[in-house]
Amino acid sequence: MKPQVAFFDFTSCEGCQLNKLNFENDLLDILKHVDLVEFREAMDDKADHYDIAFIEGSITSPSCVERIHDIRRRSDILVALGSCAVNGGVNAMKNLHPIDDVRETVYGDDKYLFATLPAMAVSSVVKVDYEVRGCPMTQQDFLKLLIALVLGKQPPKYGSPVCVECKLKENECLYNRGMVCLGPITRGGCDAVCPSFGQFCTGCRGILDNPNIDGMLEVMTSHGISLDEAKKRMLLYNSNEVQL
Amino acid sequence: MKRLQDVEHHETEDLYYPTMCKVTGARQITDMEKWYELEMPEGTSLGHSPGQFVEVSAFGIGEAPISISSSPSKNGKFELCIRQVGTLTNVLKNYETGDMMGIRGPFGQGYPMDNLFGKDILIVAGGIGLVPLRSLINYVLDNRKNFGRLIILYGAKTPSELLFTEELKVWEERDDVELHVTVDQPDETWKGNTGVITTLIPSLDLKLNTTIAAITGPPVMYKFVVMSLKSKQLPDDQIYLSLERRMKCGVGKCGHCQINGVYCCQDGPVFNYADIKPLEEAL
């Protein structure tokens, strides 16, 4: 029997959803392996059970918390998609500021009408079985996970930095071009797509386990950016993961 | 240094092509471990020695080093016992009789049997360490008159984790096997020894000049077992250990299994303690 699969959206830019729809030919192949039972609000019938629930976006309000608990109860496997869901992503930047300031900036004088929480990774509310990292996540990475789940195998885990893939492609290192790049401490798996196009890595796939944060700040500042700027870059996608 | 011109084409090997072997028997023997019997194609034989390992693979999943658990004296077929701990091992859990497994090997250095003939053999097995040592035990039993005493110390966390319980019974009943089993955490039914495996060592009466010890177990175990054996004055070079390292190729190329300057997959996995004692990364 094909696994019953559903997608749910929380607080994110929906970049990941769009990404998925770009699959074109591949999408047909995927549909051979799964039954899509819920896709955002598009399909009304709420099933009482999902084999795999894909979650996008971070958890930012009490109603989100309620909803994610409900989904978790109905799902065998729960997968966080994209950096917002995996670790709070860019949304978590707001956690660096007092929460009232954030509400003020976002909602202005209406701030007291909206309940907001710090932007949380899905995993800080419910158990997450697997994750697809990246902002946006890549099709490639999503497909790998899906195939693995269909084959009953563990999805790939990425424990190596972006630099590995970057080196294997024989890219000229951005540090040798006078730029500053987060590749050395960022979890790989994206095929070093940004450095390959001359863009520095912003760390969208999250920071590796046991990173040398001080060493990385030293590397960045010795390549011409201020400590402040270096910290900002490091926090962009990883405010929930890095303590500075 | 080996040079290109020293090598002939026919001397080179296709190192990464597995041989497809048929599973002829499979049984989940504990919550975590499954036993398999395999057959080489067209009646060929694996030709291993006790202590060697194979690389087992499933397509689309990957490969892993697994010890050969049967004695070479068992003809035609060989046995594996695999604990389900990760990607591949959990997929192999579903393999049943009739399925095909990819096998490369046998690889590595096993026990130097020539040095073991005529000696008293002391087996020290912790947990899944019994799997490779079972090959040695059964080899000794199949050639019983060529060896002196056979002493087996075997420790597991709980009684339900004990492997090969039927064979344990057989060994228990034989007069020519001294079997001592212990568990760390006993349950209500357990009547045997409790405590870590090293508690079995002090009361042993060993003939120092003729005893060879063979130790396999989890990484933390080695230091303590070696210490206990040393306190009984057993010489370093009469102790053999089988070490575990991350492995990818099994043939000395991928570098993953290095222990300082030696390769676990080539120079081991069975090492003489005297040889690896100076290596900081060994134990």
Added chain:
Amino acid sequence: MECFSLLRSDVPALIDHLGDFGEVIAPHGKGDVSYSFEVVRDSSDVVLDYNRTLLPLKKMFLPPVEKLIGFSLKNESYEQVDVAIAPRVFFGVHSYEMQSILRLDHSMLSGSAESNYFKRRQSSRFVGISFEPDEFHFSESVGVVIEEMEGFDLFLNEVDDDFQLYVLTDNGQEMLNGFDKINLTEPEIVEGRNFKKKIRYHYNRLPRVFQYAYHSDVWADVASRCVGCGACTLTCPTCFCFDVQDHVEVTAEDGMRQRSWDSCMLSTFAEVAGGENFREKTINRTRHRLFRKFKYITDEEGLPWCVGCGRCTAFCPAGISMPDIVNELIQEDEKAQYHRTVRV
């Protein structure tokens, strides 16, 4: 050994001529300030003055990513991979690079001789070229001078902006047949190409220094700066470690087993299922890297397993310098020796 003069302007003609003996691979510019070995399409694109390529020539014999088998999940069967063995000419190779290939031969062909490597390595010819050492090269300190010609069939030594072409083997001789832009000449010794970076001791003495260096304080200092990116080892011409992984197509029917370069500097390199990690800390890994270059293999083969190309230093984002570490170890060793002598 014959020696000919060759004008710089005639080098492209030589490269074209070499095309008769196989696909020519030579250094090309890459990115803003870098170089890379590529197949020659237009001989005038080949760069003669380069410091070092991003990836070593190793990539042509042990590719960064290589298919080992192709398989079908349905039939539980696999197909073997045909490794192409068309003849190739490697042009513009520096001496340390050639030395690294000779070391790689040992790594891949001793013990079990790997057929994939052997097939790629066979039917390859090498044309060397001299170089101007930059602030990172230190090959002389590890026994490889600029004009070291071992392994080459032909060697171009730059003399006053033009070249002297040395013929070193029968293959080299053959490659010059019918090429008339060269004239017999007397070999000249070129002065003034000095190495700016040096290891203070002769490489013979390094294994002894390393013998006492295992518990040195230097490792902790290096580890505090290292960010664990793996660049030093992934670009090193004598490193050969790899990972093996299975990849499955989107159809979930076919796939392949691939190997790709790996690095002992990565934190997961020696980790096993269950979480045990046999080189858990950066300090263990840094030390291992240097011991692999100057102690473990050197003890057996009598040669440093570093050829002094300078890549690990030039491409380290943290600016960690291989020769500087060795010099620090030497200094520490001298201090220790001094203390030992004073006490006596």
